[in-house]
Amino acid sequence: MATFVYRIYQFFIAMPIALLSTILTTLFTIIGSTVASAHIWGYYPGKYWSKIMCRVLLLPVEIRGRENVDKNTSYVFVANHQSAFDIFLIYGYIGRNFKWMMKKALRKMPLVGQACESGRHIFVDKSGPKKVRETYDKAREILKEGTSLVVFPEGARTYTGHMGVFRRGAFQLADELQLPVVPMTIDGAFDVLPRTAGFNFVKWHKLTMTIHKPIFPKGKGPENVRETMDEAYEAIMSALPERHKGFVENKDQ
Numbered sequence: 001m002a003t004f005v006y007r008i009y010q011f012f013i014a015m016p017i018a019l020l021s022t023i024l025t026t027l028f029t030i031i032g033s034t035v036a037s038a039h040i041w042g043y044y045p046g047k048y049w050s051k052i053m054c055r056v057l058l059l060p061v062e063i064r065g066r067e068n069v070d071k072n073t074s075y076v077f078v079a080n081h082q083s084a085f086d087i088f089l090i091y092g093y094i095g096r097n098f099k100w101m102m103k104k105a106l107r108k109m110p111l112v113g114q115a116c117e118s119g120r121h122i123f124v125d126k127s128g129p130k131k132v133r134e135t136y137d138k139a140r141e142i143l144k145e146g147t148s149l150v151v152f153p154e155g156a157r158t159y160t161g162h163m164g165v166f167r168r169g170a171f172q173l174a175d176e177l178q179l180p181v182v183p184m185t186i187d188g189a190f191d192v193l194p195r196t197a198g199f200n201f202v203k204w205h206k207l208t209m210t211i212h213k214p215i216f217p218k219g220k221g222p223e224n225v226r227e228t229m230d231e232a233y234e235a236i237m238s239a240l241p242e243r244h245k246g247f248v249e250n251k252d253q
Contacts, residue, residue: 006058007201014056021056025049026115033118039147042119043097050092057202059085059192063093064239065211068182071096074148075182075214076174080163080236081152083189085202089209090150090184098148101139101170103155122149124169136173143177153229154250161190162248163237171229175221180214183232185239210239 025045032041054061069075077098079090100121107113107123117123122139125131143149151170158164174181191205212235215228237245 017056021052026111029115030118038120046091050088053088060206062208068211068213074146076170077150077182078153079184081154081157082186083193085189085192086186089207098150099142101151156250156252157195160248161244164250171225175225178217180216181228182214183212183235185210185236
């Protein structure tokens, strides 16, 4: 009965509010980033939109470890990718101005793709070596400006709730610029809307984000990249529930 009532609530109340807030957020981001600062308008509309999405769906949110990051330091944040709801959790509650590093395909989404481009978020183009270099050149410039970066190093949402393979790109950027890497564990988003659900009603479940202590550079070069990547992987894995611990390779990795 509770599930049925929650679905009725979603259809008649939550979904119309979510749709309206998404349209308004994209328009504010596009216009604000065009006439003013993409640093401001590329972040704050998305932050409040994400909070609205979580609250209108009545999803409880818990953030752990905010004290582990310094508001005056640039970081490369890396997180496991459980669901589309990871975006709302990070955007709404990380408490830091940042840029996303996201799939190029997201640029094609109506309004959302244009808003992300206007807000100077980074689309990863893997169509060839030159495009990959251009992507990382843009990320490098943004990090040099003092803004943080958020990356899902798995590159794709999980099918099972377990973590897949980490790609090296974000860790190489952090190594090159000698920036600390902050691992973040997302838990609960897979239960709210797993990838296999497609376009469906969400399930009520608590969302938790654990912000771990930064991993500061201990050197520079391939060995440091590998060590940082392994340490970040272990930190993220440590805060997952037992049912989602352990490596399971994603079929689209």
